Amino acid sequence: MQAPHLLLEEPIRLASILESSPSVPSFSAMTKIIGTLGPKSRSPEVLEGLLKAGMSVARIDFSWGDDAYHQETLENLKKAIKNTKKLCGVMLDTTGPELQVVNRGEKSIALEADSLVTLTPDDMVIEASSGILPLNFADLASAVKPGDTIFLGQYLFTGSETTSVWLEVAETKGDDVICTVKNSATLTGSLFTAHAAQVHIGMPTLSESDKKIISTWGVRNNIDFLSLSYTRHAEDVRKAREFLAQLGDLQQTHVFAKIENIEGLRHFDEILKEADGIILSRGNLGIDLQPEKVFLFQKAALYKCNMAGKPAVVTRVVDTMTDTPRPTRAEATDVANAVLDGTDAILLGAETLRGLYPIETISTVRKICAEAEKVYNHANYFKKTVKKVGEPMSHLESIASSAVRAAVKVKASVIVVFSSSGRAARLIAKYRPPMPVLVLVIPRLTTNHLRWTFIGAFQARQCLAVRGLFPMLADPRHPAESNSTTNESILRVALDHGKVAGIIKPHDRIVVCQKLGDSSVVKIIELDD
Structure with missing residues (x-):
């Protein structure tokens, strides 16, 4: 498979390689980091360190530990979120047919x-x-x-x-x-x-034990993501989604299909259509596949996810940091190549769950991601994606690609998008803009004629698994689809947030994407002093 967007954007200055990497600010790395919580990463102090280092989603793996143990960990995470004022999504990882x-x-x-x-x-x-x-x-x-x-x-x-x-x-x-x-x-x-290796295991993808955990612990904690272990067929995802639909607010939970064996790889295209995202479990897949085929599967799978506009997550990148404070050369290169291949997020397992250096691991991975993103060929990727989508584009796809094109042409420092469902933001992310995307998620009240539900909190946190998206939960009194010409008050809050984070400066240009009445608008704002 040809993938010209993997090429570096320009020749690398050797002098830049010899320079020390600066401290990594909040928005420097577009690639998200998912950390698995466990014995070495469950105290409020360590969790605060993980959030500050760059963890955006916390993974809770129920293939070990009981309900009470994981609940205590999550309560500590809530304290850390409150103290750091940083959003963090929660992913429940099922045991499945393990x-x-x-x-x-x-x-x-x-x-x-x-x-x-x-x-x-x-x-x-x-x-x-x-x-x-x-x-x-x-x-x-x-x-x-x-x-x-x-x-x-x-x-x-x-x-x-x-x-x-x-x-x-x-x-x-x-x-x-x-x-x-x-x-x-x-x-x-x-x-x-x-x-x-390459053996079909006749156990259900979503076991009765998994269902019990989801319907109790999952419902109690409003999980944002369900990592469906050992997904082998699209029907596995459909059944999981049908089960979630019976559990009140969990109908909003995103299902990420975890591809772990040859069987899942054979049905990858069908699974991708059904799932909200894909997790490439390279540990088990590395056993099923011949060693010389492992890199091909990663590149092909990530390409398909990118073109579909669905987040892709890569696992098993810095295993040695479970016991050492520094990755090997091969691991550092592996992280960078995953970014250049198009991953949305890096998932850390043992490194943060039982590793000796969980905070250092996240910080190191984040720095590597930030460096790789600097040489990612955005222009080539954008052209490829537009060509793949073809014409005529859908209305929303056209707006998303236009927003990214405008931001690149005017060298905007940030794209601001107003959204309720998060769909517009994910479409913008599909075109891999080189600048951060501030997503103003505005809650809205919906009903199924039996109960009223606020939609917005889930959607904001679910942006935390998508490359380049940085969500903010806005005031629900301001609708995302406004009849007024501007949503100045909400936009001002977003711009102030960007200024504090250091990504917006005086005289910067900002691209704003929002819906006004029945029209979708992309506008360019130049800031004053």
Whole structure:
């Protein structure tokens, strides 16, 4: 697949590489950062540090921990949001059809290369050991065949040869799967995740356990995003959305399909049409795919998401920062290439959940993203996107592309868009403007004839997963579709916010996109002193 927008915008001055990177202001990085919260990132003090460093969405992973534990973490996040005055979205990550080995004794399990280990259905009695590992899936023996590979490691493993292990299926006996250990490793912790390469696992994508968590914890906390683990078909997304529609305000929750295996990749186009966003789970996909194909899948998937105008999230970028304060050269380059490939957000897992340097990790990733964005070829990408959309454009698409074109031509410092649903803002983001987009989300009251609902808070926070969008929740007394010629009071608040953040200065030009009555308007404002 050709992707000319990946080319750098201009030759890089070597002198600029030798200069120290300045401190990163609020709007310097367009790429968003999603942090997974856990033991090392749940105190109010650390959470404040994460928000200040650049975390825009907090991921709560229910494949471990209970309701009360995650609720306490979220309450601490609310305190941190209040203290820092920074918006933060909440993403609930489901367990889905994940293969798990529970180590109830929590003793270290040493596995030696060329030895045999048996995977057996978990009967809640068997203790995990170097000879037998109880698994949460009773039908694995009928799903695999001799020669298949299974990857096993501590939850959110980093792929280290000493803490995760490759198994090769030797034979099956009844419900048991007997495997040969391919590398020596010591497994520690209470939970190990298993991934059978290119094997269909006959478990529901949205389990009964997932549904219970969503309908209780999710409803109680008005989750902004649902990360649907192991999405394999478009029907998985439709079923999840139908379930959310029964849960009151969660009908507004965005469903992000998490692509984790070959099955999901085969149905990627259909899934993309149905989902609100895509998460490329490169850890598991890296096991299913041949190593030489991994970069191609990333580039192709991100391109498709960009052209569809749907946010794409990339995972597993700086694994070594779980234990070290600095990424490897390959990891730093990987983050930059993900930005140049077109990702909207970077998702950090173990690095923030149990890593020793959660704040430093987010700060480092953010700086790398900011540097990569400086050389992103916006002009080439814009032309490609306009050509891909074709003519005639829809009304809203035409307005969005015109706003970005005008902002580039007049060298505007920021685009301001008035919105209620966030759709106009996401369309503007689709054209990857090189300047920040301030989204003024104005709440509105809606009804289904049974109850009244305020729409706006969800939509504002959901912008936090989209590259370049910086939302503000405006005064609901000012409608987004005004019959007046201006919404001066709201615009003034947005401009003042931009000035405080350092992205708007005297004499700057601002592009404003709003709806006035039945007309959509793009206007250019030049600021006074």
